[in-house]
Amino acid sequence: MDEDLWAVVPAGGAGTRLWPLSRAHAPKFLHDLGGTGRTLLQATYDRLEPLVGDRLLVVTGAVHQDAVRGQLPELPAEHVVAEPSPRDSMAAIGLAAALVERRDPDAVIGSFAADHVIADPDAFRACVTEAAAVARTGVLVTIGIDPDRPSTGFGYIRLAERLGDFPTAHAVASFVEKPDLDRATAYVASGEYRWNAGMFVARASVLLDLLAEEQPDLAAGVRAIAAEPDRIDEIWPGLTKIAIDHAVAEPAAAAGRVAVVPGSFGWEDIGDFEALRDLLAAAGDAKGLQVLGDAADVVAVDASGLVVPMSGRTVAVLGLDDVVVVDTGDALLVTTTERAQDVKAVVEALKANGRADLA
Amino acid sequence: MDEDLWAVVPAGGAGTRLWPLSRAHAPKFLHDLGGTGRTLLQATYDRLEPLVGDRLLVVTGAVHQDAVRGQLPELPAEHVVAEPSPRDSMAAIGLAAALVERRDPDAVIGSFAADHVIADPDAFRACVTEAAAVARTGVLVTIGIDPDRPSTGFGYIRLAERLGDFPTAHAVASFVEKPDLDRATAYVASGEYRWNAGMFVARASVLLDLLAEEQPDLAAGVRAIAAEPDRIDEIWPGLTKIAIDHAVAEPAAAAGRVAVVPGSFGWEDIGDFEALRDLLAAAGDAKGLQVLGDAADVVAVDASGLVVPMSGRTVAVLGLDDVVVVDTGDALLVTTTERAQDVKAVVEALKANGRADLA
Numbered sequence: 106m107d108e109d110l111w112a113v114v115p116a117g118g119a120g121t122r123l124w125p126l127s128r129a130h131a132p133k134f135l136h137d138l139g140g141t142g143r144t145l146l147q148a149t150y151d152r153l154e155p156l157v158g159d160r161l162l163v164v165t166g167a168v169h170q171d172a173v174r175g176q177l178p179e180l181p182a183e184h185v186v187a188e189p190s191p192r193d194s195m196a197a198i199g200l201a202a203a204l205v206e207r208r209d210p211d212a213v214i215g216s217f218a219a220d221h222v223i224a225d226p227d228a229f230r231a232c233v234t235e236a237a238a239v240a241r242t243g244v245l246v247t248i249g250i251d252p253d254r255p256s257t258g259f260g261y262i263r264l265a266e267r268l269g270d271f272p273t274a275h276a277v278a279s280f281v282e283k284p285d286l287d288r289a290t291a292y293v294a295s296g297e298y299r300w301n302a303g304m305f306v307a308r309a310s311v312l313l314d315l316l317a318e319e320q321p322d323l324a325a326g327v328r329a330i331a332a333e334p335d336r337i338d339e340i341w342p343g344l345t346k347i348a349i350d351h352a353v354a355e356p357a358a359a360a361g362r363v364a365v366v367p368g369s370f371g372w373e374d375i376g377d378f379e380a381l382r383d384l385l386a387a388a389g390d391a392k393g394l395q396v397l398g399d400a401a402d403v404v405a406v407d408a409s410g411l412v413v414p415m416s417g418r419t420v421a422v423l424g425l426d427d428v429v430v431v432d433t434g435d436a437l438l439v440t441t442t443e444r445a446q447d448v449k450a451v452v453e454a455l456k457a458n459g460r461a462d463l464a
Numbered sequence: 465m466d467e468d469l470w471a472v473v474p475a476g477g478a479g480t481r482l483w484p485l486s487r488a489h490a491p492k493f494l495h496d497l498g499g500t501g502r503t504l505l506q507a508t509y510d511r512l513e514p515l516v517g518d519r520l521l522v523v524t525g526a527v528h529q530d531a532v533r534g535q536l537p538e539l540p541a542e543h544v545v546a547e548p549s550p551r552d553s554m555a556a557i558g559l560a561a562a563l564v565e566r567r568d569p570d571a572v573i574g575s576f577a578a579d580h581v582i583a584d585p586d587a588f589r590a591c592v593t594e595a596a597a598v599a600r601t602g603v604l605v606t607i608g609i610d611p612d613r614p615s616t617g618f619g620y621i622r623l624a625e626r627l628g629d630f631p632t633a634h635a636v637a638s639f640v641e642k643p644d645l646d647r648a649t650a651y652v653a654s655g656e657y658r659w660n661a662g663m664f665v666a667r668a669s670v671l672l673d674l675l676a677e678e679q680p681d682l683a684a685g686v687r688a689i690a691a692e693p694d695r696i697d698e699i700w701p702g703l704t705k706i707a708i709d710h711a712v713a714e715p716a717a718a719a720g721r722v723a724v725v726p727g728s729f730g731w732e733d734i735g736d737f738e739a740l741r742d743l744l745a746a747a748g749d750a751k752g753l754q755v756l757g758d759a760a761d762v763v764a765v766d767a768s769g770l771v772v773p774m775s776g777r778t779v780a781v782l783g784l785d786d787v788v789v790v791d792t793g794d795a796l797l798v799t800t801t802e803r804a805q806d807v808k809a810v811v812e813a814l815k816a817n818g819r820a821d822l823a
Contacts, residue, residue: 125780404813406806419795419822421484421810424803428784432796436778437789439798444783447765451780454763463778 112153113201116165116219122377125436134219152226164197195352203331206309215306224371232368236306246306249299251369255289260301277363377445382411471512472560475524475578481736484795493578511585523556554711562690565668574665583730591727595665605665608658610728614648619660636722736804741770
């Protein structure tokens with residue numbers, strides 16, 4: 106455990122494509138999507154705790170702070186930082202960086218989303234440890250996931266030269282946007298690209314100084330809040346809404362100030378029910394129909410796909426392949442893995458029908 | 465209204481292929497499958513009442529008698545006859561015939577199932593009125609439905625010569641079993657066949673005398689119960705389980721003692737969810753997705769088929785054609801119209817899994 110290392114866990118995003126499991130009032134990080142008995146947030150904590158102990162800040166929406174504290178009773182309550190409103194990832198991570206910087210300007214922070222799934226936590230921690238070592242040299246470090254398929258759903262990181270002082274780190278040539286399938290296939294075949302999982306490691310002051318070069322008002326804003334927390338409601342609404350990638354990572358990469366530690370630890374961003382089905386299928390030995398919940402609540406005849414029985418009722422599925430059935434106390438979704446990415450359309454239809462309460 | 469005409473309504477059968485809407489404890493005749501505000505049983509009563517007033521006997525399982533009386537408060541309580549156990553249609557109708565015979569041996573009874581749907585009750589009553597007139601000549605009369613498609617799901621009635629004394633009646637050449645598609649197509653093309661909807665009209669004594677020729681013990685048994693109702697628990701369990709078609713109609717047809725009144729009044733036997741979808745699609749103007757229940761509870765995006773929202777929850781369907789979603793308080797079914805006839809397999813799986821309570 107390196108005493109200068111802090112973890113920052115931005116816990117935001119509604120996970121609309123996982124409706125009705127994930128809701129605005131209960132987003133996906135609060136749910137046990139892996140069927141492991143721990144929610145994604147708790148699993149994120151479990152994965153980081155051996156590295157950072159309670160030097161971990163969760164930044165979440167004000168409406169979720171009680172739920173977050175409830176799920177992480179081990180964490181000091183003041184380590185759950187409430188955003189008055191969503192202002193994208195740079196403001197959230199920047200505020201956490203500023204809070205850490207006031208305690209220890211040389212501290213290293215690593216930012217890791219609350220809703221990712223990682224199969225091999227030991228390998229993950231080894232990557233973070235190397236990334237922290239690289240970060241202590243004064244650069245911004247990202248962790249790049251070794252791609253196992255030509256995904257068009259992620260941005261990519263293009264590697265530059267190896268950094269010889271470290272076991273696996275490279276300089277970053279550039280961050281590239283989500284590619285089409287042809288380009289993604291070429292990226293993966295080249296061996297020169299990694300997935301951008303949005304994991305960044307840097308000294309708190311390095312991150313904020315990089316931010317100050319690109320977005321001086323934003324850097325000054327979060328530092329002002331860290332200095333005078335009571336001013337958050339005054340300052341926060343004026344902060345620029347921008348993702349950390351655009352605010353800091355891309356400009357710094359262009360300036361040759363970003364390194365990447367490649368990692369292969371079974372990372373998944375469970376963005377929709379097809380990904381959830383794939384996760385459960387890979388983890389379990391059940392064929393055909395995957396169940397997240399009590400399998401005794403499901404009766405399947407000639408069926409495959411995913412059933413999430415959360416209402417206590419019996420769910421029977423007959424004669425449907427790649428179906429998705431998500432059964433909650435007040436809402437039921439029936440779709441297919443193929444259409445899983447379009448679940449947002451259902452949530453929009455609900456809102457249009459005056460049922461925003463269910464969204 | 466002909467004062468000698470009685471209606472007999474056998475109300476039995478679990479309607480397993482309509483699970484979880486229809487249950488052993490709440491079979492389909494107790495449900496409003498047409499979305500009309502009246503259950504199938506109530507609609508059957510409504511259809512017959514102009515012909516028979518309260519000269520109507522419902523024969524149902526002992527466990528359903530309270531529900532039947534509750535749905536038909538207009539009917540004298542003693543007109544709901546409880547079977548101690550299911551003994552097929554001949555025992556049920558035979559007992560009702562014997563009860564009527566004791567009041568009026570010359571009375572004509574017409575037997576009509578409690579769970580059929582009829583679009584044109586006036587045309588139905590005109591058929592029954594002609595059938596009763598034919599029955600008064602001392603024959604067994606059936607009503608044969610003009611087929612609108614080569615169904616393989618029904619038995620057929622082959623017409624013989626016209627009976628000139630009546631507007632539309634024919635003699636019956638024979639009853640034929642459910643045909644394969646080629647034979648059904650030929651039957652319909654010939655114009656000589658009608659569907660057997662299990663509707664029989666006869667003088668009570670004629671029906672029982674025909675029965676006495678074929679099944680003397682059964683005829684004697686139901687007559688003995690009618691004479692001494694307290695003996696039902698003693699006699700009933702020994703009665704032969706046989707359908708009225710096999711017990712009386714087929715032998716009588718072979719002997720030239722059955723007539724048929726052809727009818728065209730939009731008859732449907734809602735045997736499964738595909739038939740229910742078709743019924744709702746024909747009745748309503750909604751395209752694509754049919755809803756039996758409150759359409760405000762359903763959100764559909766690129767979906768067709770049938771949704772039955774009965775739990776009060778919101779049901780969202782995305783990207784599925786010809787899907788069937790039946791949402792009740794304790795059980796949910798997701799299948800397709802194509803597999804609707806196999807719903808029995810789900811109920812059998814439930815029983816095998818120790819969930820007979822849901823069946």
